[in-house]
Amino acid sequence: MLKLFVTDLDGTLLGKENHILPEDIEAIAALVDEDVEFAVASGRMDRDILEVFKQVNQTGHRVSQNGSFVYHGKDGLVHTETFPEALSRRLHQAIAKYPTVYSVSTADDVYVAEKTPEIEAFEHLLYFPVKEEKRLEAYYGETVFPAKFTIHGETEDILKIKQEITEEFGPVMESYLSDAHCVDFVPKGISKALGLQRLIEKLGITAEDIAVIGDSFNDVPMLEMTPYSYAMSTAHPDVQKTASRVVDHVHQAIRDLKERGIY
CATH class of the missing domain: 3.40.50.1000 (HAD superfamily/HAD-like)
Incomplete structure (x- = not known):
């Protein structure tokens, strides 16, 4: 039963x-x-x-x-389970190179470098406000422990980025199309x-x-x-x-x- x-x-x-x-x-x-x-x-x-x-x-x-x-x-x-500090920095830097909106999630918060119109639209779907932090990398391993990196955009665009990021980080992370406009990167396994x-x-x-x-x-x-x-x-x-x-x-x-x- x-x-x-x-x-x-x-x-x-x-x-x-x-x-x-x-x-x-x-x-x-x-x-x-x-x-x-x-x-x-x-x-x-x-x-x-x-x-x-x-x-x-x-x-x-x-x-x-x-x-x-x-x-x-x-x-x-x-x-x-969260990303180790060094891997968090590497993954952040790799994702930030792309001209796409991204966010970083910890156990309790979602962070962005800047609240763009795209992020404000995304924030509208959440129950809690997104936090803006331009120097987010500086806090990795100290007060910020990333569990998920997310890229936001049109499906075709983010799937292309997903493929390129996975080619570099595949052995140490998993990636999922969690929504038509979101790709999530989480720790391996x-x-x-x-x-x-x-x-x-x-x-x-x-x-x-x-x-x-x-x-x-x-x-x-x-x-x-x-x-x-x-x-x-x-x-x-x-x-x-x-x-x-x-x-x-x-x-x-x-x-x-x-x-x-x-x-």
């Missing part, structure tokens, strides 16, 4: 302006009432996930920054699937005990880890292929699990 339900945020549980469908909130509540635990796995920061929990009136487990941070609902931090694996080990369950839903390429690792995986109908066809089923909304996935007797 199902023991854990995991959802992505942007493009999955969260719609435009961070809106959550009432039907999804009701379905999650019904799931929890059946003693199925709830979790969010997102590229966002943990404090963003906590705000989402408030919106759905639930508590639960959190996998943030694509797996760099894993939190058990009651016991707190289970795992954390980090993924939502690995974060969830650490969580389910803590919970004493297996991948066959969980169901997951997502819409982006950074969701693929977790979609592939369980037979109960759902991709959003808005997802890229290549993402949809990695899931067992395709749905329009989170509540439809939960209803399907119920109808199939999975919980």
